[in-house]
Amino acid sequence: MAEKTVYRTMNETLRLIHNRKSVRSYLDKEISRDFKDKIIHSAMRAPTAGNMMLYTIIEVEDQKLKDQLAVSCDNQPFIAKAPFVLLFLADYQRWNDFFTVSEVPDPRPPEEGDLMLACCDALIAAQNAVIAAESMGIGSCYIGDILENYEFHREMFDLPDYVLPITLLCFGYPGKNYQTNKPAPRYPQEFIHYKNRYKRLNSRDFNNMYKTVENRYFPRGEFAENAKNIGQHFYLKKHSSDFMREMNRSVRIALKNWRENGPED
Numbered sequence: 001m002a003e004k005t006v007y008r009t010m011n012e013t014l015r016l017i018h019n020r021k022s023v024r025s026y027l028d029k030e031i032s033r034d035f036k037d038k039i040i041h042s043a044m045r046a047p048t049a050g051n052m053m054l055y056t057i058i059e060v061e062d063q064k065l066k067d068q069l070a071v072s073c074d075n076q077p078f079i080a081k082a083p084f085v086l087l088f089l090a091d092y093q094r095w096n097d098f099f100t101v102s103e104v105p106d107p108r109p110p111e112e113g114d115l116m117l118a119c120c121d122a123l124i125a126a127q128n129a130v131i132a133a134e135s136m137g138i139g140s141c142y143i144g145d146i147l148e149n150y151e152f153h154r155e156m157f158d159l160p161d162y163v164l165p166i167t168l169l170c171f172g173y174p175g176k177n178y179q180t181n182k183p184a185p186r187y188p189q190e191f192i193h194y195k196n197r198y199k200r201l202n203s204r205d206f207n208n209m210y211k212t213v214e215n216r217y218f219p220r221g222e223f224a225e226n227a228k229n230i231g232q233h234f235y236l237k238k239h240s241s242d243f244m245r246e247m248n249r250s251v252r253i254a255l256k257n258w259r260e261n262g263p264e265d
C-alpha cells in the first residue's frame with residue numbers, strides 16, 4: 001500500500017504511533033501516581049516469552065541517582081530533569097533463584113539465549129510503556145547509553161549476576177513545540193521491509209535510501225569533520241564514537257559476567 005494511503009486511513013492508535021517523537025525537554029510538571037502506574041501496568045501487559053516476565057523495572061525516584069545517570073549515560077543532562085525515569089533490566093536472576101529455591105536438581109545457569117530472550121522481553125515491555133505514556137500526553141525518550149559503564153550501574157542499583165540494564169526511559173510532559181514539530185523521518189519502506197528473503201543493498205540503493213533524509217539532516221551538506229558523505233559521517237559520529245567504544249567495552253564485561261558459569265561452547 002502506498003505510504004500516502006496508509007496515512008489517510010489511520011485510526012487513533014495508528015496516528016498516535018505515527019506522530020510520536022522522542023521528548024528530551026520536559027515541562028516542570030509532576031506525573032500523577034495514577035498515570036505512572038498506568039504506564040508500568042501497560043509495560044507489564046506486553047507480550048513476554050513463555051509468560052515468564054524475564055525483566056524487572058526499577059523506578060528511579062531518587063534525584064541523586066538521576067543526577068548520576070545524567071553523567072554515566074554519556075552526559076545527557078535532560079535525564080536529571082525527567083519527572084519519571086524507568087530502568088528496564090533483562091532479568092534471569094529471578095528465575096535462576098526460583099529454580100534454586102525449587103530445588104531443581106543440577107540446574108543449568110542462564111546462557112546467551114536466555115539473555116537474548118530476557119532482552120526481548122524487557123524492550124517489548126519498554127515500548128508498551130512508551131505508547132501508553134504517549135496516549136496520556138506524556139512524552140518519552142530511550143537512553144541506550146545505559147549500556148555503558150556496566151560496573152558502575154551494577155553497583156548503583158545493586159544488580160546480581162543475571163540482571164543486565166538494557167534500557168532507560170525518561171518520561172515527562174513535552175514542551176510547547178511538541179505538537180508542531182514534525183516526526184523524525186524514516187528511510188523508505190522498500191529498504192527496510194522485504195518479502196521472503198533478505199536483500200543486500202548496493203551503492204545505488206544506499207544513495208536512494210539516504211537521499212530521503214539528507215535534506216532534513218544535512219540541509220547545507222555539513223558533515224562531520226573529514227567526512228565526505230553520509231556514510232562517513234555516521235561512521236565517525238556514531239559507529240566509531242567514544243560512546244560506542246565505551247558501550248562495547250561495557251557490554252563485553254557484562255556478557256563475560258553472564259557467561260562465567262555457562263558451558264564452554
Ligand SMILES: Cc1cc2nc3c(=O)[nH]c(=O)nc-3n(C[C@H](O)[C@H](O)[C@H](O)COP(=O)(O)O)c2cc1C
Pocket residue numbers: 020021022023024076141142143144145183184
Ligand atoms: C535503543 C535506543 C537508544 C536510544 N538512546 C538515546 C539516547 O541515549 N539519547 C537520546 O537522546 N535519544 C536516544 N534514543 C532516541 C533516538 O535518538 C530517537 O528514537 C531517534 O532519533 C528517532 O527519533 P524519534 O524517536 O523522535 O522518532 C534512543 C532510541 C532507541 C530506540
